[in-house]
Amino acid sequence: MPETAPTIDGGGHPHGSPPATTPETGPTGSGTATPPAAPGPASLALVGTHGHGTSHLGHVRSLARAGAVRLAAVVDPHPLATPAEVAEGAARGQRLASADDVPEGTVWHPDLAGLLAAGAPDVVILCTPIDTHAPLATAALEAGCDVLLEKPPTASLAELEQLVATQERTGRTVQVGFQTYGSHAVARVREIVASGEIGTVTGVGGVGTWVRPDTYWTRARWAGRRTLDGRAVVDGVVTNPLAHAVATALLLAGASRAQDVAHVELDLAHANPIEADDTSSVRVTTTDGLRVALGLTLCAAVQTPPHLVVHGTAGRVVLHYTRDVLEVTGPGGTRTETCARDDLLENLLAHRADPAVPLHAPLVATGAFMRVLDAVRAAPDPVAIDAAHVDDVTDEQGRHLVVRGVEELCTQVAETLRTFGELGAPWTRSAGTAGGAA
Ligand SMILES: NC(=O)c1ccc[n+]([C@@H]2O[C@H](COP(=O)([O-])OP(=O)(O)OC[C@H]3O[C@@H](n4cnc5c(N)ncnc54)[C@H](O)[C@@H]3O)[C@@H](O)[C@H]2O)c1
The missing domain is CATH 3.40.50.720 (NAD(P)-binding Rossmann-like Domain)
Known part of the structure; x- marks a missing residue:
């Protein structure tokens, strides 16, 4: 980059350019x-x-x-x-x-x-x-x-x-x-639920089975750390790479603010030589009494797209949240819908220009997710998964660890809303955090 590059706008407005409509x-x-x-x-x-x-x-x-x-x-x-x-x-x-x-x-x-x-x-x-x-x-x-x-x-x-x-x-x-807060899929799921098509919602499940090679954990000092230099980092599967799954599942369950979460139960574990978790189940009970349960890992054999399931008494909606695709199963069969998505930076710019344009992901609307993050932060250290359950694999994704059978366990969490511990995962030690809104 040229050393002679002009500095940012030093003009009259303190923010560097004329104000948008205020x-x-x-x-x-x-x-x-x-x-x-x-x-x-x-x-x-x-x-x-x-x-x-x-x-x-x-x-x-x-x-x-x-x-x-x-x-x-x-x-x-x-x-x-x-x-x-x-x-x-x-x-x-x-x-x-x-x-x-x-x-x-x-x-x-x-x-x-x-x-x-x-x-x-x-x-x-x-x-x-x-x-x-x-x-x-x-x-x-x-x-x-x-x-x-x-x-x-x-x-x-x-x-x-x-x-x-x-x-x-x-x-x-x-x-x-x-x-995903900018995805129209979330509102569409709410519409489908409100229409009664899938009956009464009984819970929300989520599956995330990803692969992260060892270079992912060595790329930066903070990667895989619970704390660094005395400060919380909380860089585990629940709170960082698959945080979108957790936050979106909570949204689907109607929980966005901190006070929407009543209870968080965690089974945190890691196969990689890191402080934080790479293979975890998380179950949240909302203040409405709905259960949200996700099985999440970065130690799958192959990377698959994550998905969320809204369970109903008469059907289900599966949201493939990275693609904004819904599979809706009701009494009339199964259909697929693809939804649009608003970009978050463009939404922020539109909100600046006209405050009447609602912001999609304001800080307070991440409070429910942050209750989960805080439970992970405060939980005992994740369990180290015994090497007997882990394969050391080198393939086109690089060298990565695979927890045997973890994909099936993650799917079971989403389908049954049970935790890894309740499902008998051999390495688990359930860590629950009770409590109302912080
Ligand atoms: N929304 C998504 O889909 C998504 C995807 C990946 C990462 N992320 C998030 O993006 C953030 C960065 O993740 P990453 O994987 O790119 O991390 P990274 O460590 O690979 O890169 C971080 C960059 O920030 C720089 N940096 C560190 N401290 C800084 C400071 N004080 N001031 C300015 N720059 C500083 C580093 O030098 C590095 O270039 C995290 O919050 C992560 O969760 C979001």
């Missing part, structure tokens, strides 16, 4: 309505450029080409990589961004403080390790930015509550990167 652009004291200023493209910075940040860069570039945003800066302690470093990183399981991934003239800052000192952009995308989310989001909000914050939003429920308070005090907006 209450300040409404009627004036003279009684004449001031037309809203024509909104220019929002200035945007990506914090955490490598790893999943590379996906954000691709999307931001296409929005920039469409004139919706202007990528003002990227922030990462590691500068943009050379093409040779990108190739070397790929061999180590790392996705590195290079200068080819950003528009000419994009400024690089090694830390968020440097960016904010140079001039806060309208929006920051935070795509950094979990333990950094709360401090970085707080700093961005205090500087007047709106935030697209990757999931999980924070490393504890207490941090979430503090961040909600900061967001309310600053009057800024935080959208959490749970993509």
Whole structure:
């Protein structure tokens, strides 16, 4: 990236570009309505450029080409990589961004403080390790930015509550990167349930059987950690890679806020040599008394798309949430529906331009998921699965560990709403957390 690149907009507006329509652009004291200023493209910075940040860069570039945003800066302690470093990183399981991934003239800052000192952009995308989310989001909000914050939003429920308070005090907006919150499939499932087609809902199940090679766990210091440098990280299968399954299952059960969760039961285990869990069952009882149970692993023999099941007395709806596809089985048979999805960054931009546009994934709507994360954080260390149950496999996905029979167990959790322990998984030690809303 050229050293001579212009810095972000240092113009009159503290957020780097003219404000979108806000209450300040409404009627004036003279009684004449001031037309809203024509909104220019929002200035945007990506914090955490490598790893999943590379996906954000691709999307931001296409929005920039469409004139919706202007990528003002990227922030990462590691500068943009050379093409040779990108190739070397790929061999180590790392996705590195290079200068080819950003528009000419994009400024690089090694830390968020440097960016904010140079001039806060309208929006920051935070795509950094979990333990950094709360401090970085707080700093961005205090500087007047709106935030697209990757999931999980924070490393504890207490941090979430503090961040909600900061967001309310600053009057800024935080959208959490749970993509399925933008899926029309969730509302469609609610419609189908309300129509009575599947009878009375008896529970929600979920299956996630993924493969993660050993390079996934060695790609970053925080990978697979429960804590790092004395701070919670909570990077396990329930709270990070398959967090979407948990959060979406809770949404389908009508639980989004922390107070919607009554009880969390966990069987946390790991086959990989990590602190956190890679093979877990989680069962949540909502305050409505509905049970939500998921069998989740990163130690499957082959990677399969995750799915959720809404069980009814007269049928079921299966949601393939990565594809927004529904399979609806009722008295009339089975049919498939494919739903649309709203992009979360575009939704955040639309909400900035017109606050009447509802935000899909506000912080408070992740409270139910965060009750689960907090239970995982506070639970005893996961059980180490005995090597007798584990195969060490090397194939086209790299070297990875396979827990024998785990796919069937995960399916049984979703179908029967029983935990790994209740299903007799040989390694389990159930850890329950009682309680009402925190
Ligand atoms: N929504 C999704 O589907 C999805 C998918 C993958 C990852 N994620 C989330 O994205 C986030 C990042 O995950 P990852 O796998 O890309 O992690 P990673 O460790 O591979 O990459 C994180 C990047 O952040 C940088 N970084 C670390 N500390 C920083 C700081 N203080 N300021 C600026 N940059 C910093 C690192 O140098 C690195 O480039 C996590 O919250 C993860 O859960 C979301």
